[in-house]
């Protein structure tokens with residue numbers, strides 16, 4: 001593999017007076033034991049934008065993403081700040097369970113519960129303390145509509161979620177996350193197990209969600225990043241080497257490593 005200067009980077013920053021931020025990280029670092037997996041993750045995620053996290057396998061994308069809703073707490077040491085509405089959600093006093101209602105995560109493999117479509121969404125709502133059946137029914141419908149799944153399942157919400165296709169299961173998992181009314185949606189390679197038609201439906205759903213959510217997504221697909229994201233961050237060996245508007249990253253990147261990666265001359 002070619003070697004690059006890891007100290008040289010171009011990370012666009014925004015003026016909070018002109019660009020509202022959905023989330024911001026400052027000097028985020030992750031250590032798995034002695035292994036320093038993420039160095040100085042400083043990024044700003046504009047509100048109501050889709051940001052793609054790209055980079056080779058092992059570059060630290062998932063490590064970074066998982067920090068954003070404290071999924072690394074038990075397996076790694078995480079230093080630095082994650083600012084959500086001005087609050088550092090990486091602080092020890094934060095109630096992680098409550099925080100995850102605001103910053104929701106959808107994983108690579110769809111992971112529906114072995115329950116009906118309805119209960120997949122209703123059950124977590126009940127567990128979070130919502131008792132009103134009307135509210136639960138309304139939230140189930142709203143989130144299934146938002147995830148562009150409602151029309152396909154509305155006639156049989158009692159069907160087992162496990163009988164849905166992979167793409168439908170993934171949209172159900174997105175609906176389940178959305179039902180908690182988050183502001184920030186984190187997605188870790190959400191389309192990696194899906195066929196092209198399911199992927200197109202998922203991307204369409206994300207595009208529509210963007211108006212109301214800040215979306216941060218790890219993807220291995222350069223085409224997907226260029227199709228649907230507004231901003232792209234390029235990771236290499238645990239460093240964020242470039243962050244900019246997606247069209248800039250894909251047409252005129254500042255950093256050689258980014259250019260090599262997107263043009264397939266990386267190895």
Ligand SMILES: Nc1ncnc2c1ncn2[C@@H]1O[C@H](COP(=O)(O)OP(=O)(O)OP(=O)(O)O)[C@@H](O)[C@H]1O
Pocket residue numbers: 032035037055056057058059060061062063064075235
């Ligand atoms: N739980 C863990 N314990 C130890 N090391 C880990 C752990 N998770 C990830 N790593 C290491 O941290 C580095 C970054 O991994 P990470 O999964 O964040 O990369 P990635 O860019 O998301 O890769 P991929 O695209 O393959 O998912 C890798 O060297 C990986 O081996």
